[in-house]
Amino acid sequence: xxxxxxxxxxxxxxxxxxxxxxxxxFPSLARAIIGQQLSVKAAQSxxxxxxxxxxxxxxxxxxxxxxxxxxxxxxxxxxxxKVEYLRNLANFVISHAKEFRNxxxxxxxxxxxxxxxxxxxxVWTAEMFLMFCMGREDVFSYGDYGLKVAMRKIYRLxxxxxxxRAKQISDKWKPYRTHASLYLWQSLNNQ
Numbered sequence: 001x002x003x004x005x006x007x008x009x010x011x012x013x014x015x016x017x018x019x020x021x022x023x024x025x026f027p028s029l030a031r032a033i034i035g036q037q038l039s040v041k042a043a044q045s046x047x048x049x050x051x052x053x054x055x056x057x058x059x060x061x062x063x064x065x066x067x068x069x070x071x072x073x074x075x076x077x078x079x080x081x082k083v084e085y086l087r088n089l090a091n092f093v094i095s096h097a098k099e100f101r102n103x104x105x106x107x108x109x110x111x112x113x114x115x116x117x118x119x120x121x122x123v124w125t126a127e128m129f130l131m132f133c134m135g136r137e138d139v140f141s142y143g144d145y146g147l148k149v150a151m152r153k154i155y156r157l158x159x160x161x162x163x164x165r166a167k168q169i170s171d172k173w174k175p176y177r178t179h180a181s182l183y184l185w186q187s188l189n190n191q
Contacts, residue, residue, distance in 0.1 A: 003172045003173075004169075004172045004173065006154055006155060007154075007172075007173065007180055007183065010154055010183050010184070010187050011183050013187075014183055015186075016182055016183065016186055024059075024133075025093070025100050025103060025129070025133060026061070026062055026090070026093050026100075027058070027059035028132065028133035029089055029093075029115070029118075029121065029125070029129055029133075030059055030086055030089060031043075031047055031059070032121075032125045032128050032129060033082060033085045033086055033089065033120050033121065033125065034046055034047050034050065034078065034082060034086075035047075036082070036120075036125065045077070046076060046078060049075075049076035049077050050073065050077075050078070052076070053068070053072050053073065053075065053076045054068065062089075062090035062091070062093045062094050063094070065086060065087070065090045066087060066090050070083050073086070081120070082120070084120070085118075085119060085120025085121070086120075088118050088119045088120055089118050089120065089121065092117065092118045096114070099114055104134075108130055108136055108138075108139060111126065111129070111130060112126040112127070112130070115129065122143075123141075123143060124141055124143045124144060127139050127143075127144075128141070130178075131178050131181070136178060137175060137177075137178045137179065138174055138175040138176060138177050138178060139177060139178045139181070140170045140173070140177035140178070140180070140181055141181070142163045142166055142167065145160075146184075146185055146188055147166075147181055147185070148160045148161055148166060150184035150185065150187050150188050151166060151169060151184065153187070153188075154184070154187060155169060
């Protein structure tokens with residue numbers, strides 16, 4: 001991060017909690033869908049209730065999820081649309097099993113292109129999957145509002161940066177934009 005003295009200062013002033021990669025694609029993507037447009041706390045609460053509905057400490061397989069009545073998933077706190085998105089995902093993972101077995105051999109863009117075929121999985125969700133499930137080190141989500149807010153604050157910009165401006169800033173961090181993103185998010189938590 002020597003190419004960016006502002007980010008270097010943020011790194012020096014923040015310590016990151018170690019995060020564990022979520023290696024299994026289906027539960028990772030399901031968790032991302034559950035968490036869409038929710039606070040971390042609310043998403044975790046609903047995720048835990050979904051696990052309770054399966055009487056399990058681990059997220060169910062796609063087949064088990066499809067076998068669960070929609071009403072039970074709704075009782076866990078999922079909206080109708082999120083129930084449908086999870087079912088779409090389960091069907092997609094089953095029908096594209098070969099691709100999911102070969103994710104490690106795919107480029108970031110190939111993975112994004114695969115995942116956005118699932119109704120309920122957008123580019124942001126695919127990027128979070130790349131970061132937190134696949135452990136890809138050079139991902140920056142231009143659609144993540146928190147990252148743009150952090151950029152505005154630490155670079156003292158008058159407004160939220162456009163994609164073009166965010167790209168100009170984040171290009172300095174290649175090939176470690178995921179790490180820079182973690183520090184940007186952390187900087188928001190410290191303020």
